[in-house]
Amino acid sequence: MTSLTYKLRRSKRKTLVLKIEQGEVVVYAPLKFSADKINEFVISKSNWINGKLKKFENTKGIVEAVNNLEKLLLLDNAHDIELSETERKIRFADGKLLVPKKYFDIQKRKNAIIKWLKTHALEMLRERIDYFSQFYEIKFGELSLTNAQKKWGSCDFRKNIKLNFRLILLPQDVIDYVILHELCHTYYLDHSSNFWNCLEKYCQSPKSMRLKLKQYSHLIGTYR
Ligand SMILES: [Zn+2]
Secondary structure, rough: OOOEEEEEEEEEEOOOOOEEEOEEEEEEEEEEOHHHHHHHHHHHHHHHHHHHHHHHHHHHHHHHHHHHOOOEEOOOOEEEEEEEOOOOOOEEEEEEEEHHHHHOOHHHHHHHHHHHHHHHHHHHHHHHHHHHHHHHOOOOOEEEEEEEOOOOEEEOOOEEEEEEEHHOOOOOOHHHHHHHHHHOOOOOOOOOHHHHHHHHHHHHHHHHHHHHHHHHHHHHHOOO
């Protein structure tokens, strides 16, 4: 018989709900449901649960590897980070990030990698935003990078756009979505239906892209 460990939370609810919270299976159940019935329900969902748990472990593994400076994520591709005896500056070559040995100290290495990432993020994001801005004729003010804790991007009433440097870790289509999202804020500062209608002109299925972006929210906590 299959068994799955889960936390049970009973309340005055009417339906059974299964959630994965921080890698744990949590079942929200009505007060009167029998333990057998709940167990049966959980087992019937075991494929879904195992898929989610595996995904959680993978995500955790990636975040750890990024924070431990073992891996570099660029456009959703993971690359090794190697200390180099010969390099004098950080350099990306043969699919690896080569870091000079002078950055042996982990804090110094982290700062140097962040600096490298920011330089490349600004270059890539500027190229991309300029392209969309010209192609769709949407004017904006200044572009700058942020280190925001919760936001991937923002736009103020002066049409200045800020983008989180960690965007460079994400897939290109998600980055493009964030850029187009902020460009539409130059017309509408809120998230009204006018805003979403505007975004739909420039971006295919923006609402599904918004959900895709949410799948990468763990990366906004990296390099802290
Ligand atoms: Zn917005």
